[in-house]
Structure formats: structure tokens, C-alpha cells
Amino acid sequence: MRIATWNINGINARLPAVLTWLDEAKPDIVGLQEIKCLDENFPREEFESRGYNLETHGQKSWNGVALLSKIPFDEVHRGLAGDEEDLQSRLIEGVFSTEDGGIVRVCNIYLPNGNPVDTEKFPYKLGWMDRLYNFVEERLALEEPFVLMGDFNLIPTGYDCHDPKAWWGDALFRPESLEKWRRIMNLGMTDALRATTDEQAFTFWDFQAGAWRRNAGIRIDHLLLSPQAADRLKAVKVHKDTRGWDKPSDHVPVEGDFALVGLSQKAA
DNA sequence: ATGCCTTAAAGGTTAAGA
Numbered sequence: 001m002r003i004a005t006w007n008i009n010g011i012n013a014r015l016p017a018v019l020t021w022l023d024e025a026k027p028d029i030v031g032l033q034e035i036k037c038l039d040e041n042f043p044r045e046e047f048e049s050r051g052y053n054l055e056t057h058g059q060k061s062w063n064g065v066a067l068l069s070k071i072p073f074d075e076v077h078r079g080l081a082g083d084e085e086d087l088q089s090r091l092i093e094g095v096f097s098t099e100d101g102g103i104v105r106v107c108n109i110y111l112p113n114g115n116p117v118d119t120e121k122f123p124y125k126l127g128w129m130d131r132l133y134n135f136v137e138e139r140l141a142l143e144e145p146f147v148l149m150g151d152f153n154l155i156p157t158g159y160d161c162h163d164p165k166a167w168w169g170d171a172l173f174r175p176e177s178l179e180k181w182r183r184i185m186n187l188g189m190t191d192a193l194r195a196t197t198d199e200q201a202f203t204f205w206d207f208q209a210g211a212w213r214r215n216a217g218i219r220i221d222h223l224l225l226s227p228q229a230a231d232r233l234k235a236v237k238v239h240k241d242t243r244g245w246d247k248p249s250d251h252v253p254v255e256g257d258f259a260l261v262g263l264s265q266k267a268a
Numbered sequence: 269a270t271g272c273c274t275t276a277a278a279g280g281t282t283a284a285g286a
Contacts (some may be wrong), residue, residue, distance in 0.1 A: 009274075009275065009285085010274085010276070012275090013274080013275060013276085025278060034275090034285085036275070036276065037276090059276085060276090061275090061276055061277065061283090061284090062275095062276080062283090062284070062285090073281095074281080089271050113284090113285065114286090115270080115285085115286060116270065167286095170270090170286070171286080172286065201269055204286075205284095206271085206272090206285095206286070207271090207272090207273035207274055208272040208273045208274090209269085209271090209272045209273085210272085211272095211273095218286085220286080249274095250273090250274080250285085250286085259283085263281070
């Protein structure tokens with residue numbers, strides 16, 4: 001089973017690229033972030049005609065997440081618990097049956113950026129990460145294959161960054177953010193990319209200042225795995241080539257291959 | 269360089285992203 005995450009920075013602007021990539025990579029489950037549209041405006045037909053089931057958690061103009069799956073959804077959950085006043089659409093989770101009689105749980109997140117740090121955006125990020133900690137703690141207690149993936153807006157180490165000194169202090173790479181990240185990881189989650197390679201890999205290159213040309217990237221899109229998911233991990237791939245496509249997103253897809261087979265996959 | 273590009277939604281510009 002191939003499970004992938006991609007911040008597409010607008011579904012309308014990115015539709016051709018996303019469809020081209022789906023046809024190439026043939027993922028079974030995909031989490032998209034920054035769909036930037038209302039649920040009713042998502043171009044469903046393009047995905048359903050390719051055999052994907054689709055669930056969205058959108059909002060007007062900004063944010064918004066979606067899950068595509070060749071495997072029918074057993075359950076869908078929208079939103080992160082813990083703050084009634086948080087109206088931003090940043091989390092969607094699906095539960096899917098597998099051939100072995102078990103399930104795989106896939107949660108797709110768009111973690112708040114948090115910049116500028118002297119505004120309310122930064123405490124919002126930290127509060128969101130505290131709520132995510134509680135969520136992950138609950139999920140791990142289920143002892144299931146669980147994949148928490150998405151745009152975390154977090155650089156785990158200086159090695160995950162072209163220029164750590166330039167980024168240090170940014171909401172993506174500073175002590176308060178890293179402390180929250182490590183608390184979550186220390187619950188027992190595995191960073192899928194780091195479990196399979198020591199090579200430097202980036203997932204985001206800014207549109208500006210020739211960041212792509214200079215390979216001035218950072219790694220902020222992650223797949224984090226419960227022990228039961230990590231045990232089934234076979235390979236991880238970063239689809240760096242998509243950043244060089246026409247009308248690219250500033251992020252690229254990250255996919256994990258797992259020794260799992262979905263139950264009654266919808267025919268393509 | 270606290271936005272050099274890109275997106276969305278408006279509306280002839282502004283806010284947001286990382």
C-alpha cells in the first residue's frame with residue numbers, strides 16, 4: 001500500500017499537476033493540504049473517475065485538507081479536538097480495512113506555520129501542537145497501524161535545512177516548536193524518511209529568490225508512524241521532480257510504501 | 269531582504285504563505 005502526502009497550494013491552480021502525479025505514482029491513499037476551497041467547490045469528478053474515494057475538510061480561500069483513497073472509507077474524522085474556537089480546517093483522518101482483517105488509520109494534517117512569531121499566529125501553532133500531542137497519545141493507545149502525515153511546518157534538525165543559521169528563530173525552527181515536535185515523537189512515533197535513509201532530503205523550496213535553482217530547501221513534510229505502521233514500512237520516496245514541473249507547488253509529495261493491502265479496493 | 273513569487277478573492281488591490 002502506497003500512502004502519500006502533498007501540500008498542493010491550491011487545488012484549482014494545481015489540478016493538472018496533481019492528476020499527472022497520481023497517474024505516475026499511483027498512490028493508494030493521498031493526503032492533500034492547502035486545497036484552498038470549500039468542500040462543494042472541490043473538483044471531485046477528476047478524482048472519482050480515476051477510482052479514488054474522496055473526503056474533504058475545506059474552507060474558503062485558505063487552508064483545507066483532503067484525503068483520496070482507492071480503499072473505501074470505514075470512518076472519517078474532521079478537525080482537531082481541544083479548541084471549540086478553532087475554525088481552521090487542518091486535519092482529516094480516515095480509517096480503512098485491510099486484507100489481513102485489520103485496519104490502517106491515516107491522519108492528514110496541515111500544521112499551522114506560526115510566523116510571524118511575535119503575533120498570535122505563533123501561540124496558535126504551539127497550542128495546536130499541544131492538541132496534536134493529546135490526539136497522538138490517544139491514537140497510539142489503540143496499537144494500530146497509524147500514519148500521521150502532512151505539512152508539519154517544522155524542520156526537525158539542521159540537517160533538514162539548506163542553511164540552519166538562516167532559519168534558526170523562524171517558527172519552523174526554534175526551541176519552542178522543536179520541543180513540541182520532540183514531545184510528540186517521544187510518544188513513540190517514527191519519522192519514516194529518517195527510518196530509511198541518512199541522506200539529506202528537502203520537501204519545500206520557496207517560490208522566491210531562486211530557491212529551487214539553488215536547492216535552498218527545507219524538509220517540513222513528514223510521515224510519522226506508529227510502531228505497528230513502522231513495522232510494515234518498506235520504502236520512502238520524495239517526489240522532488242515535481243518541483244521542476246510547469247506551475248509547481250512549492251512543496252513536493254512524500255510517499256511511503258507499506259506491507260499492507262487494502263480491502264475491496266475500488267477499481268481504477 | 270521579516271515576501272525576491274504564487275495563490276485566492278476580490279475588484280483595479282490585499283492577505284497569506286514559510
